Amino acid sequence: MLRRNLIALSLLAALGAAHAQTAVFRVTAIPDESPTELARKAAPLVAYLEKQLGQKVEFTPVTDYAAAVEALVNRKVDLAWFGGFTFVQAHSRSGGKVIPLVQREEDEKFRSVFISRDPAVKTLADLKGKDLSFGSQSSTSGHLMPRHFLLQQGLEPEKAFRRVAYSGAHDATIAAVASGKVAGGALNISVWQKFVDDKKVDPAEVRVIYTTPPYYDYNWSVHAELPKSVRDKLSAAFLALKPGTPEADEILKLQRATRFVPTQVQNYQGIEAAAKNAGLL
Template structure:
């Protein structure tokens, strides 16, 4: 796209370009904007150009935005990365992921004292996040299947809250009997005391899998990709700027990643019939 083409020229032209980033809306718009603000500022300094965070309406819109080069970089979950890679004809390139994303997990939570494990969910109402969420739908559904539980047949009702924080709210309010979500959002709510853990408890934690990453389009010049990767890898909790960004991103540090890390996610999606 125009932005990346100008970047390739380097020099003063960079100052007139706009580097656009987006993220899957797995949390509220205000939370996403809060998390993006210091990162945008950091990337502006690193890249020497204006950086804009462009919110999208849903997960599918984030996939389309990257595949159609309407944005330069996107924050994807493992499943949305796979979708973007398929949609773009194999042109989605994951640059970095948080160290935590090498061994990510999901949790099932419930406010019903009678629900103590996955088998107790049969005949109950259960909420996932977005249909395209890795940690809020795909992987929880995958582990249900491994426990011989078919969500569509064994649950009284399947709901989709749209986001991890919304799933917690639905369970806490008793709108559903249980919910599945990203473990880092759950842990943040617990730490911030935004959920009463005497009433809402974790009933199952999944095994680990690869998840989130920052992805660019393969048409981005290699020099630009390397500059972005280096910028993320340089973030350190030892500096005030790095500490703020890493804490908001819920990251210990960023590490390099590759497309093959998400082969397991793709296999799970195809097995569950969620990727055509």
């Protein structure tokens, strides 16, 4: 009887280990760009992580920034790409259990830009009394930090501008400014540069009128209850992505990264302070 029980327990343990190996590892990202662009960016990274983790990896899109936060807080996904503000929200909502693993080197000194196609608008002050678009309300680079720097210059958005709009995503902000729906817009500098490089916008027609000072931004975050062995594998996988191989070059280009570096909660204290000062946290 004892032997049979031991055998049964061993089989259960083996089945549990096999399930752990075959369980789907889910990845999500804040929807700061169009769904097709997010899926395109995720595909080679997902394939790479499958090899590094030795299990099935799937990209799980979400409808908005808040859904990305809730998905990781409630462990519906295992890994999430957050902006600085959404990380701060997730860290707070989870009681400190959402932790950042890595960020792009670029995220140590990230910036936002304000753009306009109105010939009369050359500075932020010139936007007074006109329509301004942010991205998502939960966006770090498309709302929180642009708002923070506007307030530093004495421009309270709801009072300084005729109308404040929220486009929902950085590419949508560019479209709103380019079409003349709004006089100015604030967005992520890397998305702006990608649109310029891909000739999707003419920088002679739609111009950058202000570039913000640098701040910490995006990161890949996990829940603290994800086993440490998996967290270590993930960190090692991201840190191993170095230019020079076709696989790494494709992933880094799509992620708009020169390389990934370790990060920590303390890096986002400035974002947390800005959110509290703006009444957004």
